[in-house]
Amino acid sequence: MIDIAPRESASSWLSLIETTPSLVFDSDVCRGQWSALRNALPGVELYYAVKSNPYSGLLQTIFEANGHFDVASAAEIRMLEQLGVSPSRMIHTHPIKTELEIEKAVAFGVTTFVVDNVDELWKLIPYRHFIRVMLRLSFIAPDAPIDLSKKFGAPPPDALSLLAVANDSGIRVDGLCFHVGSQAASANTHADALSFCIGLSRQVQLEELTPIVRIDIGGGFPAHYLGEPVDLETFCAPIRNVLSEVPKGIEIMAEPGRVISAPSMALVCRVVGRAKRSDGWWFYLDDGVYGAQSGRLFDGMQYRMTVYTSAKERSPCVFAGPTCDSIDELGRFPELPILNMNDVVVFHEMGAYTLASATQFNGISPPQVVTRVLPCLLPGVGQSL
Numbered sequence: 001m002i003d004i005a006p007r008e009s010a011s012s013w014l015s016l017i018e019t020t021p022s023l024v025f026d027s028d029v030c031r032g033q034w035s036a037l038r039n040a041l042p043g044v045e046l047y048y049a050v051k052s053n054p055y056s057g058l059l060q061t062i063f064e065a066n067g068h069f070d071v072a073s074a075a076e077i078r079m080l081e082q083l084g085v086s087p088s089r090m091i092h093t094h095p096i097k098t099e100l101e102i103e104k105a106v107a108f109g110v111t112t113f114v115v116d117n118v119d120e121l122w123k124l125i126p127y128r129h130f131i132r133v134m135l136r137l138s139f140i141a142p143d144a145p146i147d148l149s150k151k152f153g154a155p156p157p158d159a160l161s162l163l164a165v166a167n168d169s170g171i172r173v174d175g176l177c178f179h180v181g182s183q184a185a186s187a188n189t190h191a192d193a194l195s196f197c198i199g200l201s202r203q204v205q206l207e208e209l210t211p212i213v214r215i216d217i218g219g220g221f222p223a224h225y226l227g228e229p230v231d232l233e234t235f236c237a238p239i240r241n242v243l244s245e246v247p248k249g250i251e252i253m254a255e256p257g258r259v260i261s262a263p264s265m266a267l268v269c270r271v272v273g274r275a276k277r278s279d280g281w282w283f284y285l286d287d288g289v290y291g292a293q294s295g296r297l298f299d300g301m302q303y304r305m306t307v308y309t310s311a312k313e314r315s316p317c318v319f320a321g322p323t324c325d326s327i328d329e330l331g332r333f334p335e336l337p338i339l340n341m342n343d344v345v346v347f348h349e350m351g352a353y354t355l356a357s358a359t360q361f362n363g364i365s366p367p368q369v370v371t372r373v374l375p376c377l378l379p380g381v382g383q384s385l
């Protein structure tokens with residue numbers, strides 16, 4: 001969806017930043033998403049997935065909301081430690097880690113790790129007296145566009161035999177976890193996978209293996225991009241139904257990333273070049289897929305945009321990023337105003353997997369980040385295409 005708004009109303013964005021491109025982080029939006037998910041999942045301990053956006057202001061906001069953190073590397077642990085977060089509030093969920101990574105994470109004081117195969121389990125043997133482990137299982141949500149269960153996760157039918165091996169190894173594997181895929185359209189797979197894990201915990205008890213005391217339902221909670229707004233209370237209803245069946249003594253955890261970070265940031269760009277070519281007008285922005293918009297390529301994402309211009313004449317047009325690479329294209333539109341130099345384009349819901357994967361390609365720096373209150377587009381200010 002594209003909103004067109006008068007060029008002069010771009011001042012509500014430009015007054016917030018020093019330069020373009022900039023990402024504007026709003027801590028109130030972040031806090032609002034955190035508490036909406038907490039309310040939708042009563043009794044579930046949330047671990048924010050740092051990988052989705054490691055901006056220090058965002059981490060601080062989660063910390064102040066008494067949150068926990070899901071980390072994937074020593075560098076992420078260090079960032080949190082610098083904010084004063086205790087390692088006891090972190091879990092290390094990367095299913096495949098180098099031995100050095102494990103050594104560093106243990107040295108920091110992290111005690112929860114994840115494995116999905118026996119070779120990874122062997123790496124943890126030296127630390128078996130200080131750590132606990134969750135076994136990651138593979139459940140794929142057919143309605144999640146970003147799959148995370150081909151690369152990671154043991155097949156559920158193998159779970160019991162893996163847990164038996166773990167039991168003999170002396171490592172305390174007392175948790176189960178999964179990630180059904182990012183930006184899921186429904187929580188049906190979360191709910192089915194949680195049910196499976198509850199059943200598995202009963203079998204574990206019958207086999208007299210180390211009891212399962214934690215089940216981590218991962219991420220995958222959706223952010224609102226182009227479609228209907230997401231109501232987290234409604235989205236999480238299938239999970240809540242199963243939560244009522246969780247036996248006493250099993251703690252439920254989740255690792256939300258995108259749902260917290262995406263709506264918390266908007267990206268403010270400027271038109272820095274334009275050219276009329278055979279396929280229409282090309283507008284070159286100062287951020288592209290090598291900057292904060294890699295999600296277009298990696299995840300097939302499209303973002304809500306507001307274009308601030310006084311131009312009236314329309315044409316087919318192409319938006320592109322600032323690098324020399326032809327893959328750095330942001331969208332083709334059959335009819336949009338012919339933008340002027342320095343017109344402003346704002347992309348909304350730009351906090352997830354944007355800054356986190358931005359590069360320095362062509363020597364072009366990623367967007368600056370500022371913490372401000374996000375302006376609202378007043379009703380009637382613009383026109384939607």
Ligand SMILES: Cc1ncc(COP(=O)(O)O)c(C=O)c1O
Binds near residue numbers: 052093181221259
């Ligand atoms: C292990 C793990 N946990 C949590 C997340 C966050 O997922 P999402 O952003 O879909 O909530 C990811 C995303 O890659 C992940 O790999």
